[in-house]
Amino acid sequence: MMYHNEQVIQAFNLYSKLSARGYGEKNELRLYLADDAIRGLVDQFAKEVDCAVISAGDYIYLIPISMGSIFHVSNDTIKRTYLPSKAVNLDIYLMYVAIIILFGEFYDSYQTIEATRDFISLEDWLISINERILSLKELGIEELKELEKEYEYNWVSIVEKWDAMDDIKENVKAQNARTISRMSFLNTVKKFLEAEELVRDIGNDEIELTEKAKTIIQRYYMELEYNRGILEFMYQLDKRKEEEKDAGHF
Structure with missing residues:
Protein backbone atom coordinates (compact mmCIF):
# COMPACT_ATOMS: atom_id res chain seq x y z
CA MET A 1 0.00 0.00 0.00
CA MET A 2 1.24 3.46 -0.91
CA TYR A 3 0.99 6.10 1.80
CA HIS A 4 0.92 9.86 1.46
CA ASN A 5 3.55 11.82 3.31
CA GLU A 6 0.86 13.45 5.45
CA GLN A 7 -0.44 10.02 6.52
CA VAL A 8 3.04 8.91 7.54
CA ILE A 9 3.54 12.06 9.63
CA GLN A 10 0.11 11.71 11.27
CA ALA A 11 0.76 8.03 12.05
CA PHE A 12 4.20 8.77 13.49
CA ASN A 13 2.74 11.51 15.70
CA LEU A 14 0.21 9.03 17.08
CA TYR A 15 2.91 6.41 17.61
CA SER A 16 5.11 9.00 19.36
CA LYS A 17 2.32 9.82 21.81
CA LEU A 18 1.81 6.14 22.56
CA SER A 19 5.51 5.42 22.98
CA ALA A 20 5.99 8.41 25.30
CA ARG A 21 3.40 7.27 27.87
CA GLY A 22 2.48 3.75 26.80
CA TYR A 23 -1.15 4.75 26.33
CA GLY A 24 -3.47 7.51 25.18
CA GLU A 25 -7.15 8.34 25.45
CA LYS A 26 -9.27 7.22 22.51
CA ASN A 27 -10.57 10.74 22.07
CA GLU A 28 -6.99 11.99 21.79
CA LEU A 29 -6.01 9.22 19.34
CA ARG A 30 -9.32 8.99 17.46
CA LEU A 31 -7.53 9.11 14.09
CA TYR A 32 -6.05 5.68 14.91
CA LEU A 33 -9.56 4.22 15.15
CA ALA A 34 -11.07 6.17 12.26
CA ASP A 35 -8.45 5.77 9.51
CA ASP A 36 -7.47 2.26 8.35
CA ALA A 37 -4.31 3.46 6.58
CA ILE A 38 -3.02 5.41 9.56
CA ARG A 39 -3.89 2.57 11.92
CA GLY A 40 -1.93 0.20 9.69
CA LEU A 41 1.11 2.48 9.82
CA VAL A 42 0.98 2.87 13.59
CA ASP A 43 0.73 -0.92 13.95
CA GLN A 44 3.78 -1.29 11.69
CA PHE A 45 5.78 1.18 13.79
CA ALA A 46 4.81 -0.76 16.92
CA LYS A 47 5.75 -4.08 15.33
CA GLU A 48 9.25 -2.77 14.59
CA VAL A 49 9.86 -2.47 18.34
CA ASP A 50 8.17 -5.81 19.19
CA CYS A 51 5.02 -4.13 20.45
CA ALA A 52 1.32 -4.22 19.66
CA VAL A 53 -1.34 -1.54 19.85
CA ILE A 54 -4.53 -2.55 21.63
CA SER A 55 -7.79 -0.76 22.29
CA ALA A 56 -9.35 -1.36 25.70
CA GLY A 57 -11.96 0.67 27.52
CA ASP A 58 -11.40 4.39 27.02
CA TYR A 59 -7.72 3.98 26.14
CA ILE A 60 -5.36 2.75 23.44
CA TYR A 61 -2.20 1.04 24.71
CA LEU A 62 1.24 0.24 23.33
CA ILE A 63 2.29 -3.06 24.90
CA PRO A 64 5.52 -5.07 24.48
CA ILE A 65 4.98 -8.59 23.17
CA SER A 66 8.51 -9.93 23.56
CA MET A 67 11.30 -9.77 26.09
CA GLY A 68 13.45 -8.09 23.46
CA SER A 69 11.23 -5.05 23.14
CA ILE A 70 12.75 -1.78 24.31
CA PHE A 71 9.43 -1.12 26.06
CA HIS A 72 9.52 -4.34 28.08
CA VAL A 73 9.88 -3.75 31.82
CA SER A 74 13.35 -5.09 32.62
Whole structure:
Protein backbone atom coordinates (compact mmCIF):
# COMPACT_ATOMS: atom_id res chain seq x y z
CA MET A 1 0.00 0.00 0.00
CA MET A 2 1.24 3.46 -0.91
CA TYR A 3 0.99 6.10 1.80
CA HIS A 4 0.92 9.86 1.46
CA ASN A 5 3.55 11.82 3.31
CA GLU A 6 0.86 13.45 5.45
CA GLN A 7 -0.44 10.02 6.52
CA VAL A 8 3.04 8.91 7.54
CA ILE A 9 3.54 12.06 9.63
CA GLN A 10 0.11 11.71 11.27
CA ALA A 11 0.76 8.03 12.05
CA PHE A 12 4.20 8.77 13.49
CA ASN A 13 2.74 11.51 15.70
CA LEU A 14 0.21 9.03 17.08
CA TYR A 15 2.91 6.41 17.61
CA SER A 16 5.11 9.00 19.36
CA LYS A 17 2.32 9.82 21.81
CA LEU A 18 1.81 6.14 22.56
CA SER A 19 5.51 5.42 22.98
CA ALA A 20 5.99 8.41 25.30
CA ARG A 21 3.40 7.27 27.87
CA GLY A 22 2.48 3.75 26.80
CA TYR A 23 -1.15 4.75 26.33
CA GLY A 24 -3.47 7.51 25.18
CA GLU A 25 -7.15 8.34 25.45
CA LYS A 26 -9.27 7.22 22.51
CA ASN A 27 -10.57 10.74 22.07
CA GLU A 28 -6.99 11.99 21.79
CA LEU A 29 -6.01 9.22 19.34
CA ARG A 30 -9.32 8.99 17.46
CA LEU A 31 -7.53 9.11 14.09
CA TYR A 32 -6.05 5.68 14.91
CA LEU A 33 -9.56 4.22 15.15
CA ALA A 34 -11.07 6.17 12.26
CA ASP A 35 -8.45 5.77 9.51
CA ASP A 36 -7.47 2.26 8.35
CA ALA A 37 -4.31 3.46 6.58
CA ILE A 38 -3.02 5.41 9.56
CA ARG A 39 -3.89 2.57 11.92
CA GLY A 40 -1.93 0.20 9.69
CA LEU A 41 1.11 2.48 9.82
CA VAL A 42 0.98 2.87 13.59
CA ASP A 43 0.73 -0.92 13.95
CA GLN A 44 3.78 -1.29 11.69
CA PHE A 45 5.78 1.18 13.79
CA ALA A 46 4.81 -0.76 16.92
CA LYS A 47 5.75 -4.08 15.33
CA GLU A 48 9.25 -2.77 14.59
CA VAL A 49 9.86 -2.47 18.34
CA ASP A 50 8.17 -5.81 19.19
CA CYS A 51 5.02 -4.13 20.45
CA ALA A 52 1.32 -4.22 19.66
CA VAL A 53 -1.34 -1.54 19.85
CA ILE A 54 -4.53 -2.55 21.63
CA SER A 55 -7.79 -0.76 22.29
CA ALA A 56 -9.35 -1.36 25.70
CA GLY A 57 -11.96 0.67 27.52
CA ASP A 58 -11.40 4.39 27.02
CA TYR A 59 -7.72 3.98 26.14
CA ILE A 60 -5.36 2.75 23.44
CA TYR A 61 -2.20 1.04 24.71
CA LEU A 62 1.24 0.24 23.33
CA ILE A 63 2.29 -3.06 24.90
CA PRO A 64 5.52 -5.07 24.48
CA ILE A 65 4.98 -8.59 23.17
CA SER A 66 8.51 -9.93 23.56
CA MET A 67 11.30 -9.77 26.09
CA GLY A 68 13.45 -8.09 23.46
CA SER A 69 11.23 -5.05 23.14
CA ILE A 70 12.75 -1.78 24.31
CA PHE A 71 9.43 -1.12 26.06
CA HIS A 72 9.52 -4.34 28.08
CA VAL A 73 9.88 -3.75 31.82
CA SER A 74 13.35 -5.09 32.62
CA ASN A 75 14.10 -7.44 35.48
CA ASP A 76 16.35 -4.80 37.03
CA THR A 77 13.53 -2.25 36.95
CA ILE A 78 11.11 -4.68 38.60
CA LYS A 79 13.63 -5.55 41.31
CA ARG A 80 14.56 -1.94 41.92
CA THR A 81 10.98 -0.64 41.96
CA TYR A 82 8.91 -3.37 43.56
CA LEU A 83 11.04 -6.01 45.27
CA PRO A 84 13.26 -6.02 48.40
CA SER A 85 16.87 -4.92 47.94
CA LYS A 86 18.21 -8.49 47.97
CA ALA A 87 15.72 -9.79 45.39
CA VAL A 88 17.02 -11.98 42.55
CA ASN A 89 15.57 -13.08 39.21
CA LEU A 90 13.92 -16.05 40.93
CA ASP A 91 11.63 -13.59 42.73
CA ILE A 92 10.53 -12.29 39.34
CA TYR A 93 9.86 -15.80 38.01
CA LEU A 94 7.71 -16.47 41.07
CA MET A 95 5.88 -13.21 40.35
CA TYR A 96 5.17 -14.47 36.86
CA VAL A 97 3.80 -17.76 38.18
CA ALA A 98 1.59 -15.86 40.63
CA ILE A 99 0.27 -13.69 37.78
CA ILE A 100 -0.43 -16.72 35.56
CA ILE A 101 -2.42 -18.29 38.38
CA LEU A 102 -4.27 -15.04 39.11
CA PHE A 103 -5.36 -14.60 35.50
CA GLY A 104 -6.29 -18.28 35.32
CA GLU A 105 -8.69 -17.78 38.23
CA PHE A 106 -10.59 -15.24 36.14
CA TYR A 107 -10.66 -17.43 33.02
CA ASP A 108 -11.49 -20.84 34.53
CA SER A 109 -7.92 -22.08 34.19
CA TYR A 110 -7.67 -20.47 30.72
CA GLN A 111 -10.46 -22.66 29.35
CA THR A 112 -12.71 -19.69 28.55
CA ILE A 113 -12.32 -16.66 26.31
CA GLU A 114 -14.47 -14.43 28.51
CA ALA A 115 -13.77 -13.88 32.20
CA THR A 116 -15.93 -16.11 34.41
CA ARG A 117 -15.68 -14.01 37.57
CA ASP A 118 -15.75 -10.30 38.36
CA PHE A 119 -13.23 -10.18 41.22
CA ILE A 120 -11.06 -12.28 43.50
CA SER A 121 -9.86 -11.89 47.07
CA LEU A 122 -6.16 -11.97 47.91
CA GLU A 123 -6.90 -14.93 50.18
CA ASP A 124 -8.44 -16.96 47.32
CA TRP A 125 -5.50 -16.03 45.10
CA LEU A 126 -3.14 -17.25 47.81
CA ILE A 127 -5.06 -20.52 48.20
CA SER A 128 -4.90 -21.13 44.45
CA ILE A 129 -1.13 -20.61 44.39
CA ASN A 130 -0.71 -22.93 47.37
CA GLU A 131 -2.66 -25.64 45.56
CA ARG A 132 -0.61 -25.41 42.39
CA ILE A 133 2.73 -25.28 44.17
CA LEU A 134 1.62 -28.38 46.07
CA SER A 135 0.79 -30.06 42.76
CA LEU A 136 4.28 -29.22 41.52
CA LYS A 137 5.83 -30.69 44.66
CA GLU A 138 3.87 -33.90 44.21
CA LEU A 139 5.54 -34.44 40.83
CA GLY A 140 8.85 -34.99 42.61
CA ILE A 141 12.22 -33.32 42.10
CA GLU A 142 13.39 -35.61 39.30
CA GLU A 143 10.32 -35.00 37.15
CA LEU A 144 10.47 -31.28 37.84
CA LYS A 145 14.09 -31.22 36.68
CA GLU A 146 13.09 -32.91 33.43
CA LEU A 147 10.30 -30.36 32.98
CA GLU A 148 12.78 -27.56 33.54
CA LYS A 149 14.61 -28.60 30.36
CA GLU A 150 11.38 -28.50 28.38
CA TYR A 151 10.03 -25.19 29.66
CA GLU A 152 13.30 -23.43 30.56
CA TYR A 153 11.76 -22.57 33.90
CA ASN A 154 13.34 -23.42 37.25
CA TRP A 155 10.38 -25.20 38.84
CA VAL A 156 12.40 -26.77 41.68
CA SER A 157 13.69 -23.38 42.85
CA ILE A 158 10.23 -21.83 42.53
CA VAL A 159 8.76 -24.52 44.79
CA GLU A 160 11.61 -24.06 47.30
CA LYS A 161 11.22 -20.27 47.23
CA TRP A 162 7.49 -20.49 47.94
CA ASP A 163 8.04 -23.04 50.73
CA ALA A 164 10.59 -20.74 52.35
CA MET A 165 8.00 -17.99 52.75
CA ASP A 166 6.11 -17.88 56.04
CA ASP A 167 2.32 -17.96 56.13
CA ILE A 168 0.69 -15.22 58.16
CA LYS A 169 -1.12 -16.84 61.08
CA GLU A 170 -4.33 -15.18 62.24
CA ASN A 171 -3.39 -15.64 65.90
CA VAL A 172 -0.11 -13.79 65.48
CA LYS A 173 -0.69 -10.09 66.08
CA ALA A 174 2.75 -8.84 65.08
CA GLN A 175 5.49 -10.13 62.83
CA ASN A 176 9.09 -9.18 62.36
CA ALA A 177 9.29 -6.48 59.66
CA ARG A 178 11.90 -8.53 57.81
CA THR A 179 9.74 -11.62 57.63
CA ILE A 180 8.91 -12.51 54.05
CA SER A 181 5.36 -13.82 53.98
CA ARG A 182 3.35 -15.20 51.12
CA MET A 183 0.66 -12.59 51.58
CA SER A 184 3.13 -9.72 51.60
CA PHE A 185 4.62 -11.17 48.42
CA LEU A 186 1.17 -11.16 46.80
CA ASN A 187 0.74 -7.54 47.83
CA THR A 188 4.02 -6.80 46.06
CA VAL A 189 2.75 -8.52 42.89
CA LYS A 190 -0.53 -6.64 43.25
CA LYS A 191 1.31 -3.29 43.38
CA PHE A 192 3.17 -4.20 40.20
CA LEU A 193 -0.08 -5.16 38.44
CA GLU A 194 -1.75 -1.96 39.62
CA ALA A 195 1.17 0.12 38.34
CA GLU A 196 0.84 -1.61 34.96
CA GLU A 197 -2.95 -0.95 35.06
CA LEU A 198 -3.77 -4.65 34.89
CA VAL A 199 -5.74 -4.95 38.14
CA ARG A 200 -7.83 -2.55 40.20
CA ASP A 201 -8.23 -2.62 44.00
CA ILE A 202 -11.95 -2.59 44.83
CA GLY A 203 -11.55 -2.75 48.61
CA ASN A 204 -11.98 -5.54 51.16
CA ASP A 205 -8.71 -7.11 49.94
CA GLU A 206 -10.33 -7.82 46.57
CA ILE A 207 -9.14 -6.99 43.06
CA GLU A 208 -10.65 -6.99 39.58
CA LEU A 209 -9.10 -7.10 36.12
CA THR A 210 -8.96 -3.95 34.01
CA GLU A 211 -10.14 -3.84 30.41
CA LYS A 212 -6.47 -3.56 29.44
CA ALA A 213 -5.71 -6.85 31.22
CA LYS A 214 -8.68 -8.64 29.66
CA THR A 215 -7.63 -7.57 26.17
CA ILE A 216 -4.01 -8.64 26.69
CA ILE A 217 -5.03 -12.00 28.18
CA GLN A 218 -7.46 -12.81 25.38
CA ARG A 219 -5.19 -11.68 22.58
CA TYR A 220 -1.74 -12.73 23.78
CA TYR A 221 -1.56 -14.53 27.11
CA MET A 222 -3.33 -17.66 25.88
CA GLU A 223 -1.15 -17.97 22.77
CA LEU A 224 1.55 -20.64 22.97
CA GLU A 225 3.91 -18.32 21.08
CA TYR A 226 3.91 -15.86 23.98
CA ASN A 227 3.63 -18.06 27.08
CA ARG A 228 6.01 -20.89 26.06
CA GLY A 229 3.42 -23.50 27.03
CA ILE A 230 3.66 -22.58 30.70
CA LEU A 231 -0.09 -21.95 30.98
CA GLU A 232 -0.94 -25.37 29.62
CA PHE A 233 1.58 -27.01 31.94
CA MET A 234 0.40 -25.19 35.07
CA TYR A 235 -3.24 -26.01 34.49
CA GLN A 236 -2.84 -29.54 33.21
CA LEU A 237 -1.73 -30.28 36.79
CA ASP A 238 -5.40 -29.86 37.76
CA LYS A 239 -6.48 -32.36 35.12
CA ARG A 240 -3.78 -34.80 36.12
CA LYS A 241 -4.84 -34.59 39.76
CA GLU A 242 -8.47 -35.27 38.86
CA GLU A 243 -7.50 -38.28 36.74
CA GLU A 244 -5.41 -39.71 39.58
CA LYS A 245 -8.29 -39.16 42.00
CA ASP A 246 -10.73 -40.93 39.65
CA ALA A 247 -8.29 -43.81 39.15
CA GLY A 248 -8.08 -44.25 42.92
CA HIS A 249 -11.80 -44.98 43.05
CA PHE A 250 -11.42 -48.21 41.06
